[in-house]
Amino acid sequence: MYSKRIIALFLFVCFTVVGQQKITINEIYNGTFRTKGMDELQSLKNTNQYTVLNVDRQSRSMSIDLYDFETLKKVSTLIDTKSFAALANGIDSYTFDASEKMILLACNSNQIFRHSFTADYYVYNIATKELKKPFDFKVQEPTFSPDGKKIAYAKDNNLFVYDLASNTSTAITSDGIKNSVINGITDWVYEEEFAFVRAFEWSADSKKLAYIRFDESKVPEFSMSMFGKDLYPTIDTFKYPKAGEKNSEVSLHIYDVNSNAVKNINLGNYTDFYIARMKWTNDANTLSAQVLNRHQNNLDLVFVNGDTGIAKVVLNEKDKAYVDVTDNLTFLKDNSFIWTSEKDGFNHIYLYDKNGKLKNQVTKGKWDVTEYYGLDEKTNTVFYQSVENGSINRDVYRISLDGKNKLRLSKEIGTTKATFSPNFQFYISTFSSASQPTKYSLNESKLGKEIKVIQNNDALSEKLKAYDLPAKEFFVLKTDKGNELNAWIIKPKDFDASKKYPVFMFQYSGPGSQQVANSWINSNDYWFMMLAQQGYIVACVDGRGTGFKGAEFKKVTQLELGKYEVEDQIDAAKVIGNYSFVDKSRIGIFGWSYGGFMASNCILKGNDVFKMAIAVAPVTNWRFYDSVYTERYMTTPQENASGYDQNSPINHVDKLKGKFLLIHGSGDDNVHVQNSMQMMEALIQANKQFDSQIYPDNNHGIYGGNTRIQLYTKMTNYIKENL
Structure with a gap:
């Protein structure tokens, strides 16, 4: 029998341990401290709405749900996996066509490297609720044409165009060979260091498809033993250019959908260069490419005429160290464009006319712009994120295109990100700090006023009280x-x-x-x-x-x-x-x-x-x-x-x-x-x-x-x- 004193001491020890709950490694990695989020949040382009990929853990199903920006109310469920046996394993990611009437669903993804994967893909028609599997094999990076009639995709290092009406695929290339030639998909080093996989782009009128070809035949190979559980290990061999070794030879090509012909583009007198980005302008016949020399201290923004194939440099940046590639290149209605650059010593937003002549430096100061969100062309207002309020913080700002009327929209000190509605009237704010778990709220974009909290992590905050974290x-x-x-x-x-x-x-x-x-x-x-x-x-x-x-x-x-x-x-x-x-x-x-x-x-x-x-x-x-x-x-x-x-x-x-x-x-x-x-x-x-x-x-x-x-x-x- 235990004495009352021992029982009291035992209870005291238990209470003390519970009161000072210790973090365990198992808890860190079993999801105990997981924050709630808004998975695959996408702002639509045509309506003032957004979508989220929601998971119902009870029914083990997933749904893409549509919400209204202004009211935050759920408008409808676009698709629910429990209605389709083919989607039993869930949805990994999704993209809309330009009309936002069809969705391309990625399922059963198989990872290749950091960003690349193959997957089973389904096309879902929102109006008819018809689910169709266009390919009976896994593909990479399928992308709707702007008119929604075709899908370009990559398979086994070659590029294809699938016609939705006739259910047929046309090969654009046929010379793709593993560890030798890749068409329309980046090689290992581009994927890892330039952080993109899809190296093909549709023109705005859906008539042309630009793509990069990688000839990696001279790149040295790297081999790894994969031990697995079989009697003999396998060898995984891939092309990996180490410092100072041969890189892939890259070339730019434009495929004409109607004539089924490919034009080879002469970008200029470049040797040993990178095509770090490409993007069609709003002129359906003009393609842009960011071309870097091997040292990466010279960047040319090149415009290519899709018919003649003639290329011209419209903007050049040099740096004694290196020039960062920008993901913020945005073409406006008149084909003038937004560009971000560190050329004054800090990363800022610039406006150029369609010929590459500087019109205005939009933001200035001894602080970096960290994200460009977009331009409301109706009011000529630019929205962006920066570290102006301290380099460890992130805030959302608005500013006129002429560089005046700057206003900080975020109110709390920490890290704020924004997802704007198509008309820039609202944005979903994602805020967190070292002491505040992630909070999602709807804010109006004139003054940044919070309208309503969408999702918070108060339950996690409550749970963490027991741990009394430092x-x-x-x-x-x-x-x-x-x-x-x-x-x-x-x-x-x-x-x-x-x-x-x-x-x-x-x-x-x-x-x-x-x-x-x-x-x-x-x-x-x-x-x-x-x-x-x-x-x-x-x-x-x-x-x-x-x-x-x-x-x-x-x-x-x-x-x-x-x-x-x-x-x-x-x-x-x-x-x-x-x-x-x-x-x-x-x-x-x-x-x-x-x-x-x-x-x-x-x-x-x-x-x-x-x-x-x-x-x-x-x-x-x-x-x-x-x-x-x-x-x-x-x-x-x-x-x-x-x-x-x-x-x-x-x-x-x-x-x-x-x-x-x-x-x-x-x-x-x-x-x-x-x-x-x-x-x-x-x-x-x-x-x-x-x-x-x-x-x-x-x-x-x-x-x-x-x-x-x-x-x-x-x-x-x-x-x-x-x-």
Whole structure:
């Protein structure tokens, strides 16, 4: 029998544990802290309405629902998967035709690389409720023609046009061969670094289809063993141009639908170049292309006549470092166009006439425009997002096309994004901060006034009260060299300034990136807060080279990736180490990908500052990484050997003193496991002890099943044992 005193003590302990509920790694990755959202939110073009892909977990069905912008009321359900046996596995994504009377549904998607996939596709007629499967095989990137009569698609490296009336496909190309020629779909490096897959575009009158052809026959191949569960592994081989190696030879072509003929476009006297973007203008016969030289420090906006094939440069941008490709090119009714550029040192909005002559710089100031939302041509009002209210925040603004009457529409301090109604009368605001989970609301766009909350995450906020999470405190850290860097710190909830705490630093640090941002926390943040619950201080510093503080701050790392960024992390660790409540002998650092490259360099070059480091999927030698990304910042190894070698951790292994954990997925098509294998061999030959973990067949993300739980448990244990 238990005494009353023991029972009382037991209840007290239970109450204390419950009152201070601890975060677990399982909770982080099983959806316990998942926010509610508006999945696949799309603003329609023809009516003042929007659609959302909703999931009914009880019936295991999905529906595309139509809502009215003005009232937020559901107008109708356009399609529900429970009405169609063919859609039993759900809808992955969807697109409308120009009339918004038909929907193209992607189902049963099979991932290829980061953005690319094949899928089963269905065409759904909203009026007749007819569901049709145009292809009895998986295809890539099917796209309606503007008149809604045809669908262009890619299959097995070739392009086709499907006619909806006759149910027949016509081949545009026939020379597509795996690892040799690709038509209308980007190669690996374009997909990864220029972030697009569909390399074909319909003209406004549906008469022409422009596409890019990739001849990758001379690009070196990379092979990976995929171990699986069979007796023998398989080999996955694909074209991957490493820095300084041969790239795909690209060419631009225009297919005429009526004549079934292809015109080859001579863009000009370019050699070893990239076609980073293409887009038809509002003139159905004029195609635009953004052409970059291999160094990416010269960008030409080229206009191509669809009939004659003649190309002319209408706008040129040069930079001593590199020119960013813009996704904000927007053609107005008269074919004048909006363009964003860093040419004055910060990213701003510009207006050009149809011949490429500058009419006006719309936004100005020592802050970056981060998103261009559109132009209301009735009132000549531009809507955009920027960091004017602090580089860790995002706000929505409106401004007249002449650069006057600027007004901040968002009211709360944090990160606000907007999805505008077709007539720009309303927008759906998506707001979050480090202390406020994501909230969706309807706002009017004259003054930004909130009309109604659509979706909030109050239930999550309520649930998190039991965990009594520590706050993410933002501040500016000044190094001894005088560099002012954005930072955050998470302290244990029971922080005692008279104690000495170990510090675990996290960073990514890649060019133009940002980790110190005032937005809702992600799975890494929950992990950091879990570590804080266990007595660690966690800190993050965005060093030089990161984004949203102007071009000069971002581009200072040019030709020397890993020099200034590592210097800043070491200097920041020294500043933090001198805080009265920090044990400077117990500072660790962690990062993934570029952050893994940085963590590796920090434990080596900062061996008197950092006690331990964890590097996940790190680049260990820039010679191993792809051409487009690496050369943008470093030029080629042939031109800049010292820049490559002096800052690659593989060349500094003899400096290792602390504890080092190296982690990689063996099926990483992006940062190849070669990086970690050669790093391991260098460490072995330097007679250095280290720890490592390989995740079989895992790609750059290292996830699936229990993988993330096992990975983060391993890293947690490593921190507790070594920091």
